[in-house]
Amino acid sequence: MLKVENTVTPVSFLPELLKQFDEIVRRYPKGKQKSALLPILHLVQAEYGWVSSPAMDKVAEYLQIQPIEVYEVATFYTMYFMRPQGKYVLEVCRTGPCCLVGAEKIMDHIEQKLGVKEGEVTADGLFSWRGVECLAACGFGPVLQIGPEYTFYENLTSESVDQLIDDLKKKANN
Amino acid sequence: MGRKLLLEHINVPGINTFEVYRKQGGYASVEKALKTLTPDAIVEEVKKSGLRGRGGAGFPTGMKWSFLAKPEGVARYLVCNADESEPGTFKDRYLMTHIPHLLIEGMIVSSFALGAHASYIYVRGEMMPQIRILERAIAEAKNAGFLGKNILGTGYDLELYVQPGGGAYICGEETALLESLEGKRGNPRIKPPFPAIAGLYGCPTVVNNVESIAAVVPIINEGGEEYAKIGVGRSTGTKLISAGGNLKNPGVYEIELGLSCEEFLYSDEYCGGIANGKRLKAVVAGGSSVPILPANLFLKTINNEPRLMSYESLSDGGFATGTMLGSGGFIAFDEDQCIVRNTWNFARFYHHESCGQCSPCREGTGWMEKVLHRLENGHGKMSDMDLLVDVSKKIEGNTICPLGDAAAWPVASAIRHFRDEFEWHVTNASEAVTRNFGLAHYADPLTKAEAV
Numbered sequence: 001m002l003k004v005e006n007t008v009t010p011v012s013f014l015p016e017l018l019k020q021f022d023e024i025v026r027r028y029p030k031g032k033q034k035s036a037l038l039p040i041l042h043l044v045q046a047e048y049g050w051v052s053s054p055a056m057d058k059v060a061e062y063l064q065i066q067p068i069e070v071y072e073v074a075t076f077y078t079m080y081f082m083r084p085q086g087k088y089v090l091e092v093c094r095t096g097p098c099c100l101v102g103a104e105k106i107m108d109h110i111e112q113k114l115g116v117k118e119g120e121v122t123a124d125g126l127f128s129w130r131g132v133e134c135l136a137a138c139g140f141g142p143v144l145q146i147g148p149e150y151t152f153y154e155n156l157t158s159e160s161v162d163q164l165i166d167d168l169k170k171k172a173n174n
Numbered sequence: 175m176g177r178k179l180l181l182e183h184i185n186v187p188g189i190n191t192f193e194v195y196r197k198q199g200g201y202a203s204v205e206k207a208l209k210t211l212t213p214d215a216i217v218e219e220v221k222k223s224g225l226r227g228r229g230g231a232g233f234p235t236g237m238k239w240s241f242l243a244k245p246e247g248v249a250r251y252l253v254c255n256a257d258e259s260e261p262g263t264f265k266d267r268y269l270m271t272h273i274p275h276l277l278i279e280g281m282i283v284s285s286f287a288l289g290a291h292a293s294y295i296y297v298r299g300e301m302m303p304q305i306r307i308l309e310r311a312i313a314e315a316k317n318a319g320f321l322g323k324n325i326l327g328t329g330y331d332l333e334l335y336v337q338p339g340g341g342a343y344i345c346g347e348e349t350a351l352l353e354s355l356e357g358k359r360g361n362p363r364i365k366p367p368f369p370a371i372a373g374l375y376g377c378p379t380v381v382n383n384v385e386s387i388a389a390v391v392p393i394i395n396e397g398g399e400e401y402a403k404i405g406v407g408r409s410t411g412t413k414l415i416s417a418g419g420n421l422k423n424p425g426v427y428e429i430e431l432g433l434s435c436e437e438f439l440y441s442d443e444y445c446g447g448i449a450n451g452k453r454l455k456a457v458v459a460g461g462s463s464v465p466i467l468p469a470n471l472f473l474k475t476i477n478n479e480p481r482l483m484s485y486e487s488l489s490d491g492g493f494a495t496g497t498m499l500g501s502g503g504f505i506a507f508d509e510d511q512c513i514v515r516n517t518w519n520f521a522r523f524y525h526h527e528s529c530g531q532c533s534p535c536r537e538g539t540g541w542m543e544k545v546l547h548r549l550e551n552g553h554g555k556m557s558d559m560d561l562l563v564d565v566s567k568k569i570e571g572n573t574i575c576p577l578g579d580a581a582a583w584p585v586a587s588a589i590r591h592f593r594d595e596f597e598w599h600v601t602n603a604s605e606a607v608t609r610n611f612g613l614a615h616y617a618d619p620l621t622k623a624e625a626v
Contacts, residue, residue: 034357038357039338073340076342077340079299079300079340096519097262099515100419132300133527134260136258136264136298138419149303150301
């Protein structure tokens with residue numbers, strides 16, 4: 001079930017981020033700036049790691065739409081996190097074709113390796129993981145992706161997952 | 175060796191850059207179209223080609239284009255559907271990753287044919303790497319004068335934008351995609367009006383799949399009639415098939431429509447057979463939504479004719495003994511796979527992806543998921559199979575968009591063809607959680623009585 005975390009920490013977008021918003025809005029006809037909502041929410045998530053309600057309010061203000069128009073969209077699409085996540089969110093494809101080639105074992109392995117259940121964050125704040133639906137890479141399964149760049153890791157094995165997690169740990173500690 | 179129209183140059187180093195793509199003859203169709211053809215003549219070529227929508231529905235692309243309303247003073251839009259999310263399908267990702275300029279080229283010619291001056295490529299949000307690739311390709315094309323104001327001095331203006339989705343399978347449905355592009359939830363619209371009359375921002379709009387738009391390039395270069403010579407019957411041209419599951423060589427293959435299923439599956443030029451020397455149990459030929467077939471019915475039709483990779487041959491026998499070409503998402507199951515588990519997995523997918531607008535789909539998909547879950551985990555009842563068929567029938571045809579049908583068909587077809595495997599999960603419940611049913615008789619030569 002979807003849980004939304006309410007926070008009162010105020011948000012103010014940096015000028016560089018607002019400049020990116022402006023560029024996106026220019027793609028649409030005049031008065032159709034609401035079309036920029038999905039791309040802007042991706043930028044917000046890339047900046048903060050998740051999409052908080054104050055951030056959504058700010059987006060509404062920027063796009064001159066009602067806050068509810070942002071909430072209903074942010075909660076509809078699965079890519080937007082409504083709660084803080086680990087620095088790295090490992091999203092493993094859990095749909096049929098990937099399961100034919102071992103995706104379930106990979107998820108079990110990740111759960112064991114990280115020591116947290118699906119959706120939880122590791123104590124060091126570095127990792128969380130979840131199963132996601134088909135990522136359109138069925139010939140190269142099992143696969144996982146890591147935002148905000150959505151880098152893809154294909155043909156996963158327990159060993160390659162271990163290596164990936166160790167590399168990310170090193171990267172975070174440097 | 176079949177002809178390659180889309181992937182001919184896929185292995186040329188640097189083909190993802192404008193320079194190399196142009197050297198291989200890229201963007202010739204833009205020059206030809208903008209300088210020598212009228213928009214109507216382009217639509218006519220696409221009609222002659224017999225090209226059918228490559229996203230799954232198979233509706234003739236030229237006909238779809240000819241429905242576009244052209245009221246005076248109203249903008250028209252072309253939107254490319256790159257929300258590839260159908261389980262088993264990964265051809266569009268492949269095309270956009272390796273040969274992005276083919277899509278850009280097709281978008282320019284198609285936009286010109288439709289009279290659009292701003293066109294959008296709606297890419298599923300998870301494909302951020304592909305979005306970056308496309309944005310770079312667009313910038314290169316613009317730099318070379320193929321996009322922007324007064325393209326090639328012809329007076330035609332076109333801006334091309336990439337729009338990310340947010341992770342929702344339903345946005346592959348064209349009206350949900352348009353809602354999403356307008357910054358709303360991906361709830362499909364009631365048709366009519368069709369997008370050709372009232373689409374993006376209420377303006378006349380055409381929505382086409384990535385592969386359909388890419389196919390416009392060879393159609394314009396070689397002519398619609400030449401394109402139509404490839405293939406068989408009303409299945410003209412080439413098709414990208416993304417093959418996954420338990421295959422020796424999974425990947426994306428361009429085939430001439432009409433290739434035999436057996437050759438596609440077993441020849442080394444394509445899938446190379448089943449991985450690890452195992453035997454084929456079942457096939458989903460066109461993405462998870464199309465009916466699953468046991469090995470014997472996939473390779474031969476009920477009349478014992480070899481089955482072909484074409485729209486008509488795959489649907490030979492209707493849903494009783496046939497399936498659909500769909501999006502070309504080909505999934506092979508080896509003898510060790512459990513059909514019940516896979517059917518539950520697909521049911522979970524459709525439940526997760528149902529937008530919730532129509533109650534038969536919103537409630538029915540969850541119900542089917544629950545029943546299949548208990549069957550898979552040894553708590554099923556003998557009456558569950560009839561219940562599942564009943565629920566699937568009550569979803570099918572009773573929803574605004576085809577997601578309901580797409581959720582119903584895999585469940586109904588799995589029970590139709592693999593009923594004894596489902597029953598075994600009830601009669602041998604404790605055994606079924608520790609081992610799989612196996613190949614059983616699913617690859618045996620067909621007798622007519624057996625299959626019906």
